[in-house]
Amino acid sequence: MDNNEDEDLSKKNLTIALAGNSNVGKSVVFNELTGSNQIIGNWPGKTIERAEGKLHFEGQDITVIDLPGIYSFSTFSMEEMVSREYMAFEKPDVVINVVDASVLERNLFFTLQLKEMDVPMVVCVNQVDIAKQKGIVIDTEKLQDMLGVPVVSTVAVRGEGLHELMEKTVELAQKKPQIKTMEYGAEVEKRIEKLRETIESENLDLGYPPRWVAIKLLENDPEIKELVESRSKKVSRSVYDMSQEIEEIHQEPVFAVIASERYSLANKIAFEAQIQSEVNITFSERLDRLFTHRVWGYVMAVAVLGGLLLWTFVVGDFFSGLLSNAFSFYQPVDPKVTGSMASILWNGAFGGIVAGVTLVIPFVIPFYLMLSAVENSGVLTRVAFMMDSAMHKIGLHGKAIIPMILGYGCNVPAIDSTRILETRRERLLASFAITFTPCAARTIVILGLVAVFVNIWWALALYVIDLMVIFVLGRIALKVVPGESTGLIMELSSFKVPSLTAMFKQTWSRTKSLIYLVFPLYIIGSAAIQALYAWGVLTPISNVLAPLTVGWLGLPLFAGILLIFGAVRKEFTLLMLVALVGTNFAAFLTPVQLIVLALVSLLFIPCISTIAILAREFGWKATGAISLANFASAMIIGGIAFRVLSLVF
The missing domain is CATH 3.40.50.300 (P-loop containing nucleotide triphosphate hydrolases)
Structure with missing residues (x-):
């Protein structure tokens, strides 16, 4: 050829x-x-x-x-x-x-x-x-x-x-035509060109264009500076000399001078290329003023966040009910009674599929769909902007509110979506807070234990306590995790009608990645825990946990097994309780025990899917530290709650 x-x-x-x-x-x-x-x-x-x-x-x-x-x-x-x-x-x-x-x-x-x-x-x-x-x-x-x-x-x-x-x-x-060079002011341009020639004469093959390297060196870019210093002292000396010259001429740092040059040139080009006609205040601009108003902006932010959650739970609950009815034939059995592999697979493997279909899909798809609509319309950036000052209290900025809202549907996609944050530190702090967020499965436990057998007000109180825990532990994590908080830089684009095609594609892309991660873990993890329970491995572990569960938390001995199952999937706490004592929980647990069990389940070690995505994003060391913090807070707060509630009931 x-x-x-x-x-x-x-x-x-x-x-x-x-x-x-x-x-x-x-x-x-x-x-x-x-x-x-x-x-x-x-x-x-x-x-x-x-x-x-x-x-x-x-x-x-x-x-x-x-x-x-x-x-x-x-x-x-x-x-x-x-x-x-x-x-x-x-x-x-x-x-x-x-x-x-x-x-x-x-x-x-x-x-x-x-x-x-x-x-x-x-x-x-x-x-x-x-x-x-x-x-x-x-x-x-x-x-x-x-x-x-x-x-x-x-x-x-x-x-x-x-x-x-x-x-x-x-x-x-x-x-492949020759590329036109955009020139800056004479004082800066002269030194950029001189430095470029020096870089070329030294044969510094960094992979980047020589002119770009020259500009980055003058801007004091740490990575490029380190690369060049290790290869050429001559270039490093030239950079220092030229930077000093520019700073003496302009009386400000070089990076600020170069930024000013870019803005000046951008302004000149935009001025020449733009044709201004009569300006009318559009509906989009009126809406923008409302969403960024110093009072009404917060009202709109709360309305959007509340509406997003309400939509997710109302629509999700509706579809979850339909799918639960479709899978009504599925009833978990006690594998210790049957002692067969079939019951382990029935409870574990098939139960994992049922849980994924009835709990994850109905809540996650509506949430992602509405999130895409709010995101593509320009509303979400305004909400993030308004929430910025509040989020800074736990070392984050306004954009972190997006994954934290998602955590109310499922912690897994919420942690995955922390990628929108700029630094690893911010992603880690946000993910730590998300692990305490009551997802759909934890909500099922709270409602099934407290709302039904105590009252709805105590169930709501658990959500308030959870928000307080997130704030307090977030403040502690802010002090412990090294690094500095960054400011919010976000483009407030114009409001627009979101594209349905883009919404559906974005929703499917996010849901698909979640399904590929969650379903295998649900199936394998559920089957493994069921097998350990059937073979009697969990009972000794439950006995070892007795000083904590019985002595400190005031719960029955079998609570250890419930918490172990809950570490696989949070709703397993409820399902396993049904398998052990039937559906009338009040006959076996006091109101105090019901509230404490729900509270501990809310704060306890994240489910296996959440642990998996934490490990993927941050490694096992950070995952272990987050899980330990969850366990410790659940035990400490649960024990205190038991003693305080015992005085009330």
Whole structure:
């Protein structure tokens, strides 16, 4: 095969990366281009989600990578590190930079950084319809001339302009034109070029473009600085000298000077490319004022969070009831009585499937669907913004409220969704708080033990106690886990009607990953615990736990077995109690014991699925520490509650 044939074949397989700020419609562009041909996974060695899709366009087989939404190529977050390493080392054929037409200047700050990366680029000016409503029209030809790259306007939610976008992209990938350099102010530009020449003369092959390395060195990027210092003292000395010169001229730090240069250039380009027409206050803007109002904003935030939970539990309870009726033939049996493997498989394997279908799916799918609607409409960012100050009390910022709400449906997807947070510390703190959040299964235990056999007010009191525990332990964890809290940087995009296609695809993507993790663990874990119980292994363990369960918590001896079963699946606490004493719990447990058992089950070691995802995200050391904190808090608070309640009842 000759070289021409090799070249023709290579042109049939292109890799395109979508890059841009959050909430610019990048994911909508990705979904519209790739349809159902998507794979959702993790970046190698990272917990950041990677979305990859396939597209066949006019004879070209194209792989589309949806990079995380970021604002810069700094090292402040894992998303930024992932994106810049991908650009430098994977070298996509073309990068499509998606920008929001209504906030062009703000988005161009990142566009200029992409230009610094020296990558073939097409700018996709998205949401031009929303910009037009605000009285903004983008002159794409002018923008194209100033940036020196192809520019296409689109309305991705309606598919408008996407065909032209792909035509320009494929054309650029085949031609590989020379990339125009965007120059900054003379004092800064002169030193960038001088430093670039020094880097090239030293043959520093870091994988990144020399000009980009020069800019990052002047910005004092810690990773690039460390790489260069280990290889060239000459470059390091040059960086120091030039940084001092720039700081003396501008009387401020170099990183601030370069940021100002970018903003100045972005402002100039946006001013030239934007055509301003008559501005009318839109319904979206009125809604925005309501959601960010210093008083009504909190009311709306509480209404959204309450509505999300109400929707999840009402709809989830309805479908759970239907599915429970469909599986009404399933009744757990005591494997000690039958002593057969069939009963172990019936209780464990099939019981795991029933629990997954009747408890996880009905609550998780409605939650994810509504979460996608709230997220894509722009409502969720306002809620996060309003909740920011409250969340900072436990070392988190407003975005952490999103996974914590999800925890009320199921802790597993909630911990998985902490990936939206910027640092490992924030994800760890949020996940720790989530393990104390009463999921659907814990709610079943609380309602089944307390609401039915004591009263609804004591059941509600347990939720209040749980919130207090989350706050107190969150404050303690904030002091124990090393690191500093970060501020909230979030794009408040315009309100828009969410795309149903994007909602359904997002919901299925999230639900699918949950099903693949939860169902196998439910089935295997349930069967294993049932087998241990049938073979009499759990009874000695229950006897060992007696000083805690009987002596400290004031519960019956069999409570140890209930807690062990609850560590597999929280609702097993209730199901196993039925198998042991029947359905009239009040005949065997006092009101105090019912409340204490529900409280301990609420705070006790997370279920096996939650432990599995904690281990996947943070490793076994952190998982062990979180589980130990859960166990200790359950025992301490449960024992105190028993003594206090004994004075009340």
